[in-house]
Amino acid sequence: MAKVRFHDNNEYLTGQAVVDFLATQEVIYEHWGVDRLDNNLRDNYSPTEVEKQQILDAFKAEIADISARRDYKTADIIVLSDKTPNLDALLEKFKGEHHHTDDECRFCVDGHGIFAIKGKDDRYFDVEMEPGDLISVPSYYRHYFKLMDDRKIKAIRLFVTPAGWEAIY
Ligand SMILES: [Fe+2]
Numbered sequence: 001m002a003k004v005r006f007h008d009n010n011e012y013l014t015g016q017a018v019v020d021f022l023a024t025q026e027v028i029y030e031h032w033g034v035d036r037l038d039n040n041l042r043d044n045y046s047p048t049e050v051e052k053q054q055i056l057d058a059f060k061a062e063i064a065d066i067s068a069r070r071d072y073k074t075a076d077i078i079v080l081s082d083k084t085p086n087l088d089a090l091l092e093k094f095k096g097e098h099h100h101t102d103d104e105c106r107f108c109v110d111g112h113g114i115f116a117i118k119g120k121d122d123r124y125f126d127v128e129m130e131p132g133d134l135i136s137v138p139s140y141y142r143h144y145f146k147l148m149d150d151r152k153i154k155a156i157r158l159f160v161t162p163a164g165w166e167a168i169y
Pocket of ligand 1: 098099100104143167
């Protein structure tokens, strides 16, 4: 389950409080879990195209459901780890605050990630994602992204259009 941390007072929300708070912010949060994946599909940070497709197929029903609700048209797999060339340069870029004209929707398959989001009342908060968590940052919400201490994430990305996911700094 994801946790929320407020930047101004370092307060944490856990459990149902996360679900309730993110609903007030219109940030979609769902927990699909990863129990259905075997270990190789979870912790392999150099997945083949076949393995990527196996991950997408394992969540086919959930992907179809949220895609119908939010008009997402494509899905793919993104992997970041110490095997990623120029990981530090990429992380530096992701730390820049930006928004998109479409939702930014991510399902965490393995590892961890933090979306820092400027909320409705201009209060910044982190959503700390664990394996099995999905969030969708709404269009035009200012945000940035960080890894956690494990410095790795494997995630499903859901898109409306490639153009709508360009970062606007
Ligand atoms: Fe983004």
